[in-house]
Amino acid sequence: MISFMTFEDMTPHGFCLLWDENLLALTILANGLTAIAYFMIPLQIIRAMHAYNLRLPKWLMIMFSMFIFGCGVDHVFDVVTLFYPFYWVQAAWSTVTMVVSVFTAFTMMFGFHASMGRLNQYGAARRLDEK
Numbered sequence: 185m186i187s188f189m190t191f192e193d194m195t196p197h198g199f200c201l202l203w204d205e206n207l208l209a210l211t212i213l214a215n216g217l218t219a220i221a222y223f224m225i226p227l228q229i230i231r232a233m234h235a236y237n238l239r240l241p242k243w244l245m246i247m248f249s250m251f252i253f254g255c256g257v258d259h260v261f262d263v264v265t266l267f268y269p270f271y272w273v274q275a276a277w278s279t280v281t282m283v284v285s286v287f288t289a290f291t292m293m294f295g296f297h298a299s300m301g302r303l304n305q306y307g308a309a310r311r312l313d314e315k
Contacts, residue, residue, distance in 0.1 A: 194269035194271060195269055196265065196266060196267050196268055196269050197265045197266050197269075198266040198267055201266070208266060211262070211263070211266060212263050212266070215259040215260070215262040215263045216259070216260075216263055218256075218259045219256045219257070219259035219260045219263075220256075221256075222252050222253065222255050222256030222259065223253065223256045225252050226245075226248065226249035226252050226253060229245060229248065229249065230245070230249075233245065243291075243295075244291075244292075247284075247287070247288045247291055247292075248288065250284050250288070251281075251284050251285050251288045254277075254280060254281035254284050254285070255281060255285075257277055257281070258274075258277065258278055258281055261273070261274040261277060261278075
């Protein structure tokens with residue numbers, strides 16, 4: 185059985201980059217800032233929903249937030265594995281992100297348009313009542 189906590193036989197990814205300081209710095213900067221952006225996006229979606237009273241389905245916002253957050257964590261792992269060989273943990277998290285991503289994509293294909301259609305009907309009926 186494979187142990188998720190066995191790292192003795194593995195080398196950090198920085199070794200593959202020959203511990204080149206410039207390459208490590210660029211990798212850390214790029215993945216770090218990308219992760220921060222991914223963590224900020226769900227917060228801005230929530231902020232916009234409240235500020236502009238957007239009536240988007242809650243499940244849609246949760247799905248998008250989980251998907252975007254998972255992508256951010258993937259970039260954090262890209263930085264961590266430069267120094268620590270946590271490849272099994274990274275692979276497990278990437279699998280979780282894949283499941284959430286695929287589920288979000290299929291939900292968008294089959295559920296989003298129906299939900300938006302109902303919201304548009306509600307909005308159109310409300311506008312008619314206001315006239």
